[in-house]
Amino acid sequence: MSTAITEQEENAAEGRFTEVFQRAKALTNVEVANILSKLTQAKKQDDPSYQPNPMLVKTQEYASRFSTTKSEAANNQMRTILEVGGLSSFEAACMVNLLPESAEEAKSLIPSLDMDVGGAGQLADEVVQGMLDEMAPYKQA
Numbered sequence: 001m002s003t004a005i006t007e008q009e010e011n012a013a014e015g016r017f018t019e020v021f022q023r024a025k026a027l028t029n030v031e032v033a034n035i036l037s038k039l040t041q042a043k044k045q046d047d048p049s050y051q052p053n054p055m056l057v058k059t060q061e062y063a064s065r066f067s068t069t070k071s072e073a074a075n076n077q078m079r080t081i082l083e084v085g086g087l088s089s090f091e092a093a094c095m096v097n098l099l100p101e102s103a104e105e106a107k108s109l110i111p112s113l114d115m116d117v118g119g120a121g122q123l124a125d126e127v128v129q130g131m132l133d134e135m136a137p138y139k140q141a
Helices: 019-023 028-044 054-065 072-084 088-097 101-111 125-138
Strands: none
Touching: 028 054, 054 101, 072 088, 072 125, 088 101, 088 125, 101 125
């Protein structure tokens, strides 16, 4: 019998993902905006007449608009704080994108923070709040 999670069992709220998604790195809005910006710049350098697809433009605008920081360094620092604190890539990206004010809000928005996922035990409010406090200086960067 296979232990791999099937698509029916996949549930982001519970932190259960298929193997493909478990290996993938979830991106924050600022990371998406930076990737799309670099892609567009590279294509324009290769072909000065290049006009990006309207969907790409809208996606880049959305990602930029809802980025919680404009600094790639601040984004990376927040991600490091969260991943060192034990959050998955998905949870870390959600935390950076949503920037909750409190542990209670974080657990409400990201239910997997309040669950015993994979036997690791749920995160105490103090641990989540500590990570949020560590992230605070990077919010405005």
